[in-house]
Amino acid sequence: MSETFEPKIIAFCCNWCSYAGADGAGVARLQMPTNFRIIRVMCSARVDPEHVLRAFAKGADGVVILGCHPADCHYIGGNYRARRRIALLRFVLEEYGFDPKRLKLEWVSASEGEKFQTTITEFVNTIKELGPTPLEEAN
Protein backbone atom coordinates (compact mmCIF):
# COMPACT_ATOMS: atom_id res chain seq x y z
CA MET A 1 0.00 0.00 0.00
CA SER A 2 1.10 3.55 0.51
CA GLU A 3 4.55 4.02 1.93
CA THR A 4 3.25 6.17 4.72
CA PHE A 5 0.89 3.56 6.10
CA GLU A 6 0.97 3.89 9.86
CA PRO A 7 -1.14 1.20 11.45
CA LYS A 8 -3.59 1.91 14.22
CA ILE A 9 -3.14 -0.69 16.90
CA ILE A 10 -5.13 -1.28 20.05
CA ALA A 11 -3.22 -2.91 22.89
CA PHE A 12 -5.20 -4.34 25.78
CA CYS A 13 -2.86 -4.61 28.75
CA CYS A 14 -3.70 -6.39 31.97
CA ASN A 15 -3.39 -4.24 35.03
CA TRP A 16 -1.07 -6.52 36.99
CA CYS A 17 1.60 -7.58 34.53
CA SER A 18 1.55 -6.11 31.07
CA TYR A 19 0.51 -2.59 31.97
CA ALA A 20 3.33 -2.49 34.49
CA GLY A 21 5.57 -3.97 31.80
CA ALA A 22 4.58 -1.16 29.45
CA ASP A 23 5.28 1.29 32.23
CA GLY A 24 8.66 -0.30 32.73
CA ALA A 25 9.43 0.05 29.04
CA GLY A 26 8.58 3.73 29.31
CA VAL A 27 10.63 4.32 32.43
CA ALA A 28 13.58 2.57 30.81
CA ARG A 29 13.10 4.84 27.76
CA LEU A 30 13.02 1.93 25.35
CA GLN A 31 12.41 3.04 21.79
CA MET A 32 9.39 1.61 19.99
CA PRO A 33 6.85 2.60 17.37
CA THR A 34 4.04 4.83 18.57
CA ASN A 35 1.26 3.23 16.58
CA PHE A 36 -0.46 1.65 19.53
CA ARG A 37 -3.03 2.89 22.02
CA ILE A 38 -3.11 1.07 25.32
CA ILE A 39 -6.37 0.18 26.99
CA ARG A 40 -5.82 -0.91 30.55
CA VAL A 41 -7.98 -3.79 31.73
CA MET A 42 -7.96 -5.67 34.99
CA CYS A 43 -7.18 -8.99 33.37
CA SER A 44 -6.66 -10.37 29.89
CA ALA A 45 -9.82 -12.39 30.49
CA ARG A 46 -11.69 -9.10 30.89
CA VAL A 47 -11.21 -8.50 27.19
CA ASP A 48 -14.52 -9.55 25.75
CA PRO A 49 -14.34 -10.67 22.12
CA GLU A 50 -16.85 -7.89 21.54
CA HIS A 51 -14.18 -5.36 22.54
CA VAL A 52 -11.82 -6.78 19.97
CA LEU A 53 -14.46 -6.89 17.26
CA ARG A 54 -15.48 -3.34 18.08
CA ALA A 55 -11.88 -2.23 17.73
CA PHE A 56 -11.72 -3.83 14.28
CA ALA A 57 -15.13 -2.46 13.35
CA LYS A 58 -13.92 1.04 14.23
CA GLY A 59 -10.93 0.67 11.97
CA ALA A 60 -8.12 -0.79 14.05
CA ASP A 61 -5.51 -2.45 11.85
CA GLY A 62 -4.46 -4.81 14.58
CA VAL A 63 -5.30 -5.74 18.15
CA VAL A 64 -2.82 -7.09 20.65
CA ILE A 65 -3.81 -8.48 24.01
CA LEU A 66 -1.13 -8.71 26.65
CA GLY A 67 -1.53 -10.67 29.84
CA CYS A 68 0.41 -12.33 32.63
CA HIS A 69 2.45 -15.42 31.86
CA PRO A 70 0.71 -18.76 32.35
CA ALA A 71 0.63 -19.67 36.05
CA ASP A 72 1.21 -16.01 36.88
CA CYS A 73 -2.30 -14.61 36.57
CA HIS A 74 -3.35 -12.36 39.41
CA TYR A 75 -6.73 -14.06 39.28
CA ILE A 76 -5.19 -17.53 38.99
CA GLY A 77 -6.79 -18.62 35.73
CA GLY A 78 -7.79 -15.53 33.77
CA ASN A 79 -5.10 -15.85 31.14
CA TYR A 80 -6.05 -19.49 30.44
CA ARG A 81 -9.58 -18.37 29.73
CA ALA A 82 -8.32 -15.53 27.61
CA ARG A 83 -6.20 -17.70 25.38
CA ARG A 84 -9.04 -20.12 24.72
CA ARG A 85 -11.29 -17.23 23.78
CA ILE A 86 -8.70 -15.58 21.63
CA ALA A 87 -7.96 -18.84 19.83
CA LEU A 88 -11.64 -19.21 19.06
CA LEU A 89 -11.99 -15.56 18.15
CA ARG A 90 -9.12 -15.94 15.72
CA PHE A 91 -11.09 -18.64 13.87
CA VAL A 92 -14.02 -16.27 13.66
CA LEU A 93 -11.83 -13.48 12.31
CA GLU A 94 -10.36 -15.92 9.81
CA GLU A 95 -13.85 -16.82 8.63
CA TYR A 96 -14.62 -13.13 8.25
CA GLY A 97 -11.61 -12.94 5.97
CA PHE A 98 -9.18 -11.15 8.28
CA ASP A 99 -5.65 -12.39 8.48
CA PRO A 100 -5.57 -14.00 11.95
CA LYS A 101 -2.17 -12.41 12.50
CA ARG A 102 -4.02 -9.14 13.07
CA LEU A 103 -4.98 -10.42 16.50
CA LYS A 104 -2.13 -11.28 18.80
CA LEU A 105 -2.00 -12.61 22.33
CA GLU A 106 1.27 -12.35 24.21
CA TRP A 107 2.44 -12.70 27.77
CA VAL A 108 4.39 -9.80 29.24
CA SER A 109 5.19 -9.71 32.92
CA ALA A 110 5.62 -6.61 35.06
CA SER A 111 9.38 -6.81 34.81
CA GLU A 112 9.55 -7.40 31.07
CA GLY A 113 9.75 -3.90 29.64
CA GLU A 114 12.01 -5.20 26.94
CA LYS A 115 9.61 -7.91 25.93
CA PHE A 116 6.89 -5.30 25.69
CA GLN A 117 9.11 -3.31 23.35
CA THR A 118 9.93 -6.26 21.09
CA THR A 119 6.31 -7.50 21.06
CA ILE A 120 5.00 -4.12 19.99
CA THR A 121 7.77 -3.58 17.44
CA GLU A 122 7.25 -6.98 15.88
CA PHE A 123 3.50 -6.59 15.85
CA VAL A 124 3.68 -3.18 14.19
CA ASN A 125 5.97 -4.67 11.55
CA THR A 126 3.57 -7.58 10.96
CA ILE A 127 0.67 -5.20 10.50
CA LYS A 128 2.70 -2.97 8.20
CA GLU A 129 3.34 -6.02 6.05
CA LEU A 130 -0.33 -6.96 6.07
CA GLY A 131 -1.44 -3.47 5.10
CA PRO A 132 -4.45 -1.51 6.29
CA THR A 133 -7.51 -3.23 7.66
CA PRO A 134 -9.55 -4.91 4.94
CA LEU A 135 -12.74 -3.51 6.42
CA GLU A 136 -14.18 -1.32 3.69
CA GLU A 137 -15.96 1.21 5.86
CA ALA A 138 -12.69 1.91 7.64
CA ASN A 139 -10.78 2.81 4.49
Next chain:
Amino acid sequence: MSFLDKIKARLGKKVGDSMEKAAVPAKEEAPKKAAAPAKEAAPAAPAALSPELAALLPGAPPGGKIKFAHYWGAACGGCDVSMLDIDEKILTVGDMVDIVFWPIAADGKVSDVEALEDGEITLTLFNGAVRNSENEHMAHLLRQKSTIMVAYGSCAMLGGIPGLANTTNTKEILDYVYTKTPTMGAFQKTQKSPVIPQTLYKAPEGDLDLPVLYDTVKALDQVLDVDYYVPGCPPTQKTIAVLLGALIDHVYNGAPLPPKGTVIGAEDKTLCEECPRKKENRRITKVVEPHEIDVDPELCLMDQGIICLGPATRAGCGAPCTQAGQPCRGCYGPTSAVDEQGASMLTALASLFPVLDDDPNMGEDQIIDIMRQVKDPLGYFYQFSMAKSLIRRSVKEKGGK
Protein backbone atom coordinates in the same frame (compact mmCIF):
# COMPACT_ATOMS: atom_id res chain seq x y z
CA MET B 1 -70.27 -16.16 3.30
CA SER B 2 -66.96 -16.03 5.04
CA PHE B 3 -65.90 -18.23 7.88
CA LEU B 4 -66.28 -15.53 10.48
CA ASP B 5 -69.74 -14.65 9.26
CA LYS B 6 -70.77 -18.27 9.54
CA ILE B 7 -69.61 -18.45 13.10
CA LYS B 8 -71.34 -15.25 14.00
CA ALA B 9 -74.56 -16.29 12.30
CA ARG B 10 -74.51 -19.60 14.08
CA LEU B 11 -73.99 -17.86 17.35
CA GLY B 12 -76.88 -15.53 16.71
CA LYS B 13 -74.82 -12.41 16.80
CA LYS B 14 -75.71 -9.62 14.47
CA VAL B 15 -73.00 -9.26 11.96
CA GLY B 16 -71.37 -5.89 12.25
CA ASP B 17 -71.31 -3.69 9.20
CA SER B 18 -67.55 -3.92 9.12
CA MET B 19 -67.72 -7.59 8.24
CA GLU B 20 -69.06 -6.91 4.79
CA LYS B 21 -65.87 -5.31 3.59
CA ALA B 22 -64.41 -7.39 0.87
CA ALA B 23 -60.75 -7.38 1.73
CA VAL B 24 -60.75 -10.10 4.35
CA PRO B 25 -61.78 -13.42 2.81
CA ALA B 26 -58.41 -14.73 1.70
CA LYS B 27 -57.04 -14.59 5.20
CA GLU B 28 -60.06 -16.21 6.69
CA GLU B 29 -59.64 -19.27 4.55
CA ALA B 30 -56.46 -20.21 6.30
CA PRO B 31 -57.48 -20.37 9.95
CA LYS B 32 -60.50 -22.45 9.09
CA LYS B 33 -58.81 -25.74 9.74
CA ALA B 34 -57.13 -24.71 12.94
CA ALA B 35 -59.89 -22.78 14.59
CA ALA B 36 -63.03 -24.55 13.45
CA PRO B 37 -63.03 -27.66 15.69
CA ALA B 38 -62.61 -25.57 18.82
CA LYS B 39 -65.47 -23.35 17.86
CA GLU B 40 -67.70 -26.29 17.03
CA ALA B 41 -67.45 -27.49 20.58
CA ALA B 42 -67.76 -24.15 22.32
CA PRO B 43 -71.25 -22.82 21.67
CA ALA B 44 -73.76 -24.53 23.91
CA ALA B 45 -76.19 -21.65 23.86
CA PRO B 46 -76.48 -20.30 20.34
CA ALA B 47 -78.43 -17.26 21.44
CA ALA B 48 -75.56 -15.41 23.10
CA LEU B 49 -71.83 -15.37 22.78
CA SER B 50 -69.94 -17.03 25.56
CA PRO B 51 -67.81 -14.52 27.47
CA GLU B 52 -64.61 -16.01 26.01
CA LEU B 53 -65.91 -15.72 22.49
CA ALA B 54 -67.27 -12.26 23.06
CA ALA B 55 -63.82 -11.23 24.17
CA LEU B 56 -62.37 -12.73 21.02
CA LEU B 57 -64.91 -11.03 18.77
CA PRO B 58 -64.99 -7.44 19.91
CA GLY B 59 -66.36 -6.16 16.61
CA ALA B 60 -64.78 -3.38 14.64
CA PRO B 61 -62.77 -0.83 16.62
CA PRO B 62 -64.44 2.51 17.42
CA GLY B 63 -62.76 4.31 14.56
CA GLY B 64 -63.38 1.53 12.06
CA LYS B 65 -61.06 -1.29 11.12
CA ILE B 66 -57.40 -0.46 11.09
CA LYS B 67 -55.43 -1.11 7.94
CA PHE B 68 -52.86 -3.83 8.13
CA ALA B 69 -50.07 -5.03 5.86
CA HIS B 70 -47.71 -7.95 6.14
CA TYR B 71 -44.88 -8.15 3.69
CA TRP B 72 -41.88 -10.40 3.16
CA GLY B 73 -38.41 -9.45 2.13
CA ALA B 74 -35.72 -12.11 1.93
CA ALA B 75 -37.64 -14.66 3.94
CA CYS B 76 -38.83 -18.23 3.90
CA GLY B 77 -42.51 -17.50 4.54
CA GLY B 78 -42.46 -18.96 8.03
CA CYS B 79 -43.21 -15.60 9.59
CA ASP B 80 -46.32 -15.17 7.47
CA VAL B 81 -47.48 -18.60 8.51
CA SER B 82 -46.74 -17.86 12.15
CA MET B 83 -49.37 -15.14 11.99
CA LEU B 84 -51.91 -17.82 11.10
CA ASP B 85 -50.70 -20.05 13.91
CA ILE B 86 -52.23 -18.04 16.72
CA ASP B 87 -55.32 -20.19 17.17
CA GLU B 88 -58.49 -18.41 18.22
CA LYS B 89 -56.79 -15.01 18.40
CA ILE B 90 -57.07 -14.85 14.65
CA LEU B 91 -60.75 -14.05 15.21
CA THR B 92 -59.84 -10.82 16.92
CA VAL B 93 -57.47 -10.01 14.12
CA GLY B 94 -60.33 -10.55 11.69
CA ASP B 95 -62.52 -8.11 13.60
CA MET B 96 -59.85 -5.54 14.08
CA VAL B 97 -57.97 -5.27 10.82
CA ASP B 98 -58.60 -4.72 7.20
CA ILE B 99 -55.85 -6.41 5.26
CA VAL B 100 -54.63 -4.13 2.54
CA PHE B 101 -51.54 -6.04 1.56
CA TRP B 102 -50.36 -9.51 2.46
CA PRO B 103 -49.03 -11.42 -0.54
CA ILE B 104 -49.08 -14.86 1.07
CA ALA B 105 -52.65 -14.62 2.35
CA ALA B 106 -54.64 -11.97 0.55
CA ASP B 107 -54.90 -10.60 -2.94
CA GLY B 108 -53.37 -7.18 -3.03
CA LYS B 109 -51.27 -5.32 -5.54
CA VAL B 110 -48.38 -2.97 -5.08
CA SER B 111 -50.43 -0.33 -6.87
CA ASP B 112 -53.05 -0.62 -4.10
CA VAL B 113 -50.40 0.26 -1.56
CA GLU B 114 -49.10 3.09 -3.71
CA ALA B 115 -52.60 4.53 -3.91
CA LEU B 116 -52.86 4.83 -0.11
CA GLU B 117 -52.21 8.03 1.81
CA ASP B 118 -48.96 8.30 3.73
CA GLY B 119 -49.37 6.68 7.14
CA GLU B 120 -52.75 5.21 6.23
CA ILE B 121 -51.74 1.68 7.10
CA THR B 122 -51.78 1.48 10.87
CA LEU B 123 -49.56 -1.56 11.20
CA THR B 124 -47.09 -3.15 8.85
CA LEU B 125 -45.30 -6.31 9.84
CA PHE B 126 -42.24 -6.62 7.67
CA ASN B 127 -40.57 -9.99 7.78
CA GLY B 128 -37.43 -11.01 5.99
CA ALA B 129 -34.12 -9.30 5.46
CA VAL B 130 -33.41 -6.67 2.84
CA ARG B 131 -31.39 -8.41 0.21
CA ASN B 132 -32.32 -7.03 -3.17
CA SER B 133 -33.61 -3.85 -4.75
CA GLU B 134 -37.21 -5.03 -4.63
CA ASN B 135 -37.07 -5.75 -0.89
CA GLU B 136 -35.64 -2.31 -0.33
CA HIS B 137 -38.17 -0.54 -2.53
CA MET B 138 -41.10 -2.29 -0.86
CA ALA B 139 -39.70 -1.65 2.60
CA HIS B 140 -39.45 2.07 1.88
CA LEU B 141 -42.89 2.16 0.31
CA LEU B 142 -44.50 0.41 3.25
CA ARG B 143 -42.61 2.60 5.71
CA GLN B 144 -44.01 5.67 4.00
CA LYS B 145 -47.56 4.35 4.06
CA SER B 146 -47.47 2.98 7.60
CA THR B 147 -47.80 4.52 11.03
CA ILE B 148 -46.23 1.57 12.81
CA MET B 149 -43.49 -0.42 11.12
CA VAL B 150 -42.51 -3.61 12.86
CA ALA B 151 -39.44 -5.65 12.04
CA TYR B 152 -41.13 -8.99 12.39
CA GLY B 153 -39.02 -12.09 12.86
CA SER B 154 -35.29 -12.67 13.06
CA CYS B 155 -34.51 -11.83 9.44
CA ALA B 156 -36.04 -8.37 9.61
CA MET B 157 -34.66 -7.74 13.07
CA LEU B 158 -31.16 -9.22 12.75
CA GLY B 159 -30.64 -10.27 9.14
CA GLY B 160 -31.40 -13.85 10.07
CA ILE B 161 -30.33 -16.86 8.08
CA PRO B 162 -30.13 -14.89 4.80
CA GLY B 163 -27.60 -12.69 6.61
CA LEU B 164 -25.11 -15.54 6.43
CA ALA B 165 -24.78 -14.69 2.75
CA ASN B 166 -22.63 -11.83 4.01
CA THR B 167 -19.81 -14.35 4.25
CA THR B 168 -19.68 -14.23 0.47
CA ASN B 169 -20.88 -11.87 -2.25
CA THR B 170 -23.31 -11.73 -5.14
CA LYS B 171 -20.80 -12.72 -7.78
CA GLU B 172 -19.64 -15.79 -5.88
CA ILE B 173 -23.22 -16.83 -5.14
CA LEU B 174 -24.38 -16.52 -8.76
CA ASP B 175 -21.22 -18.24 -9.99
CA TYR B 176 -21.72 -21.13 -7.66
CA VAL B 177 -25.43 -21.56 -8.14
CA TYR B 178 -25.47 -21.20 -11.90
CA THR B 179 -22.19 -22.74 -12.97
CA LYS B 180 -20.67 -24.89 -10.24
CA THR B 181 -23.51 -26.95 -8.78
CA PRO B 182 -23.44 -30.42 -10.36
CA THR B 183 -26.85 -30.12 -11.98
CA MET B 184 -26.22 -26.70 -13.50
CA GLY B 185 -22.62 -27.60 -14.39
CA ALA B 186 -23.81 -30.25 -16.83
CA PHE B 187 -26.21 -27.79 -18.42
CA GLN B 188 -23.63 -25.06 -18.62
CA LYS B 189 -21.24 -27.35 -20.49
CA THR B 190 -23.63 -27.34 -23.40
CA GLN B 191 -23.64 -23.54 -23.47
CA LYS B 192 -21.14 -21.32 -25.22
CA SER B 193 -20.90 -18.98 -22.25
CA PRO B 194 -22.32 -19.42 -18.75
CA VAL B 195 -25.99 -18.59 -18.46
CA ILE B 196 -26.51 -16.33 -15.46
CA PRO B 197 -29.64 -14.27 -14.84
CA GLN B 198 -29.33 -10.64 -15.87
CA THR B 199 -31.08 -7.86 -14.03
CA LEU B 200 -32.08 -6.19 -17.27
CA TYR B 201 -32.96 -7.73 -20.62
CA LYS B 202 -33.86 -5.62 -23.59
CA ALA B 203 -36.51 -7.47 -25.55
CA PRO B 204 -38.11 -6.07 -28.67
CA GLU B 205 -41.38 -5.82 -26.79
CA GLY B 206 -39.82 -3.84 -23.97
CA ASP B 207 -37.35 -4.10 -21.12
CA LEU B 208 -37.56 -7.01 -18.72
CA ASP B 209 -35.99 -6.58 -15.34
CA LEU B 210 -35.22 -8.57 -12.22
CA PRO B 211 -34.40 -7.17 -8.79
CA VAL B 212 -30.71 -6.52 -8.20
CA LEU B 213 -29.22 -8.90 -5.64
CA TYR B 214 -27.08 -7.00 -3.13
CA ASP B 215 -23.67 -8.01 -1.89
CA THR B 216 -24.60 -7.28 1.69
CA VAL B 217 -27.79 -8.53 3.32
CA LYS B 218 -29.24 -5.97 5.69
CA ALA B 219 -31.61 -6.02 8.60
CA LEU B 220 -34.65 -3.80 8.20
CA ASP B 221 -33.43 -1.09 10.58
CA GLN B 222 -30.26 -0.74 8.54
CA VAL B 223 -32.28 0.69 5.66
CA LEU B 224 -35.09 2.55 7.40
CA ASP B 225 -36.62 3.64 10.66
CA VAL B 226 -38.23 0.77 12.55
CA ASP B 227 -40.72 1.27 15.38
CA TYR B 228 -40.77 -2.13 17.04
CA TYR B 229 -38.98 -5.42 16.83
CA VAL B 230 -40.50 -8.84 17.16
CA PRO B 231 -37.84 -11.56 17.31
CA GLY B 232 -38.14 -15.22 16.48
CA CYS B 233 -37.71 -17.65 13.66
CA PRO B 234 -40.63 -17.49 13.48
CA PRO B 235 -41.98 -15.51 16.45
CA THR B 236 -43.66 -17.92 18.83
CA GLN B 237 -47.35 -17.78 19.64
CA LYS B 238 -46.46 -16.35 23.01
CA THR B 239 -44.53 -13.49 21.43
CA ILE B 240 -47.23 -12.76 18.87
CA ALA B 241 -49.79 -12.72 21.67
CA VAL B 242 -47.87 -9.90 23.37
CA LEU B 243 -47.76 -7.96 20.11
CA LEU B 244 -51.47 -8.47 19.48
CA GLY B 245 -52.35 -7.72 23.07
CA ALA B 246 -50.58 -4.37 22.91
CA LEU B 247 -52.20 -3.54 19.60
CA ILE B 248 -55.70 -4.55 20.65
CA ASP B 249 -55.40 -2.54 23.84
CA HIS B 250 -54.26 0.44 21.83
CA VAL B 251 -56.89 0.19 19.14
CA TYR B 252 -59.91 -0.53 21.36
CA ASN B 253 -58.99 1.17 24.62
CA GLY B 254 -56.58 3.83 23.49
CA ALA B 255 -53.81 2.45 25.69
CA PRO B 256 -50.41 3.93 24.87
CA LEU B 257 -48.11 1.82 22.74
CA PRO B 258 -44.78 0.68 24.16
CA PRO B 259 -41.85 3.08 23.66
CA LYS B 260 -40.35 3.13 20.21
CA GLY B 261 -37.63 0.56 19.65
CA THR B 262 -39.08 -1.97 22.08
CA VAL B 263 -38.34 -5.59 21.39
CA ILE B 264 -41.82 -6.94 21.80
CA GLY B 265 -42.54 -10.22 23.52
CA ALA B 266 -38.97 -10.73 24.58
CA GLU B 267 -37.29 -10.38 27.91
CA ASP B 268 -33.95 -9.02 28.91
CA LYS B 269 -32.76 -12.18 30.54
CA THR B 270 -31.07 -14.93 28.60
CA LEU B 271 -32.79 -18.06 27.47
CA CYS B 272 -31.03 -20.08 30.19
CA GLU B 273 -33.23 -18.33 32.77
CA GLU B 274 -36.28 -19.62 30.99
CA CYS B 275 -35.02 -23.06 30.07
CA PRO B 276 -36.24 -25.72 32.49
CA ARG B 277 -33.17 -27.92 32.10
CA LYS B 278 -31.02 -28.51 35.15
CA LYS B 279 -27.77 -26.59 35.06
CA GLU B 280 -24.80 -28.13 36.75
CA ASN B 281 -22.23 -25.80 35.21
CA ARG B 282 -20.10 -28.72 34.15
CA ARG B 283 -16.94 -28.20 32.16
CA ILE B 284 -16.78 -29.84 28.80
CA THR B 285 -13.83 -31.36 27.02
CA LYS B 286 -15.63 -32.54 23.93
CA VAL B 287 -18.13 -30.81 21.69
CA VAL B 288 -20.86 -33.08 20.35
CA GLU B 289 -23.93 -32.87 18.16
CA PRO B 290 -27.28 -33.99 19.61
CA HIS B 291 -27.41 -37.05 17.36
CA GLU B 292 -24.05 -38.31 18.58
CA ILE B 293 -25.09 -38.88 22.16
CA ASP B 294 -28.04 -40.07 24.16
CA VAL B 295 -29.30 -36.64 25.18
CA ASP B 296 -30.23 -36.45 28.85
CA PRO B 297 -33.76 -34.98 28.90
CA GLU B 298 -33.22 -33.08 32.15
CA LEU B 299 -29.66 -31.84 32.03
CA CYS B 300 -28.49 -28.59 30.43
CA LEU B 301 -27.38 -29.21 26.87
CA MET B 302 -24.15 -27.28 27.33
CA ASP B 303 -23.34 -29.52 30.29
CA GLN B 304 -23.61 -32.40 27.87
CA GLY B 305 -21.24 -30.84 25.37
CA ILE B 306 -23.84 -29.63 22.90
CA ILE B 307 -23.31 -26.04 21.79
CA CYS B 308 -26.48 -24.19 22.69
CA LEU B 309 -26.85 -20.47 22.09
CA GLY B 310 -29.02 -20.07 25.17
CA PRO B 311 -26.43 -18.11 27.19
CA ALA B 312 -26.21 -15.48 24.45
CA THR B 313 -29.86 -15.26 23.47
CA ARG B 314 -32.82 -13.29 24.71
CA ALA B 315 -35.55 -15.12 26.56
CA GLY B 316 -39.20 -14.85 25.59
CA CYS B 317 -39.80 -17.82 23.36
CA GLY B 318 -40.45 -20.27 26.20
CA ALA B 319 -37.47 -22.46 25.24
CA PRO B 320 -39.31 -24.87 22.94
CA CYS B 321 -36.12 -26.02 21.22
CA THR B 322 -34.18 -26.97 24.33
CA GLN B 323 -37.23 -28.67 25.76
CA ALA B 324 -37.36 -30.79 22.64
CA GLY B 325 -33.72 -31.75 23.07
CA GLN B 326 -32.37 -29.44 20.41
CA PRO B 327 -29.93 -26.65 21.21
CA CYS B 328 -30.99 -23.02 20.95
CA ARG B 329 -29.89 -21.49 17.67
CA GLY B 330 -30.21 -17.94 18.87
CA CYS B 331 -33.14 -16.67 16.81
CA TYR B 332 -34.29 -14.20 19.47
CA GLY B 333 -31.03 -12.32 19.11
CA PRO B 334 -28.72 -10.83 21.73
CA THR B 335 -29.94 -9.27 24.96
CA SER B 336 -29.94 -5.50 25.14
CA ALA B 337 -26.78 -5.54 27.26
CA VAL B 338 -24.60 -6.62 24.34
CA ASP B 339 -24.33 -5.81 20.66
CA GLU B 340 -22.72 -9.02 19.60
CA GLN B 341 -24.55 -12.26 20.04
CA GLY B 342 -21.68 -14.22 18.53
CA ALA B 343 -19.09 -12.66 20.80
CA SER B 344 -21.08 -13.42 23.94
CA MET B 345 -21.56 -16.98 22.81
CA LEU B 346 -17.89 -17.28 22.04
CA THR B 347 -17.01 -16.08 25.54
CA ALA B 348 -19.49 -18.41 27.17
CA LEU B 349 -18.35 -21.42 25.22
CA ALA B 350 -14.62 -20.86 25.56
CA SER B 351 -15.04 -20.57 29.33
CA LEU B 352 -16.62 -24.01 29.44
CA PHE B 353 -13.39 -25.68 28.51
CA PRO B 354 -11.68 -26.52 31.78
CA VAL B 355 -8.27 -25.26 32.78
CA LEU B 356 -6.13 -28.37 32.60
CA ASP B 357 -3.31 -29.46 34.86
CA ASP B 358 -0.72 -28.99 32.18
CA ASP B 359 -2.18 -25.67 31.07
CA PRO B 360 0.84 -23.61 32.17
CA ASN B 361 3.06 -25.62 29.84
CA MET B 362 0.65 -25.88 26.95
CA GLY B 363 1.73 -24.48 23.64
CA GLU B 364 -0.46 -22.37 21.39
CA ASP B 365 -0.98 -25.38 19.11
CA GLN B 366 -2.59 -27.43 21.84
CA ILE B 367 -5.01 -24.62 22.60
CA ILE B 368 -5.86 -24.38 18.93
CA ASP B 369 -6.48 -28.13 18.84
CA ILE B 370 -8.90 -27.85 21.75
CA MET B 371 -10.81 -24.99 20.18
CA ARG B 372 -10.83 -26.53 16.69
CA GLN B 373 -13.56 -28.81 17.95
CA VAL B 374 -15.91 -25.92 17.38
CA LYS B 375 -16.63 -26.23 13.71
CA ASP B 376 -17.55 -23.12 11.78
CA PRO B 377 -17.80 -20.76 14.76
CA LEU B 378 -18.88 -17.84 12.60
CA GLY B 379 -21.81 -19.73 11.13
CA TYR B 380 -22.75 -21.18 14.48
CA PHE B 381 -22.49 -18.12 16.69
CA TYR B 382 -23.85 -15.67 14.15
CA GLN B 383 -26.48 -17.90 12.63
CA PHE B 384 -29.11 -15.19 12.95
CA SER B 385 -27.20 -12.04 13.73
CA MET B 386 -24.44 -11.80 11.14
CA ALA B 387 -25.96 -8.78 9.37
CA LYS B 388 -26.23 -6.92 12.68
CA SER B 389 -22.83 -7.94 14.01
CA LEU B 390 -20.08 -5.36 14.36
CA ILE B 391 -18.13 -6.56 11.34
CA ARG B 392 -21.30 -7.37 9.37
CA ARG B 393 -19.78 -9.02 6.32
CA SER B 394 -16.72 -10.85 5.14
CA VAL B 395 -13.67 -8.87 4.14
CA LYS B 396 -10.79 -9.48 1.80
CA GLU B 397 -7.19 -8.88 2.76
CA LYS B 398 -5.53 -6.88 0.04
CA GLY B 399 -2.01 -7.53 1.23
CA GLY B 400 0.62 -5.02 2.21
CA LYS B 401 3.19 -3.29 0.08
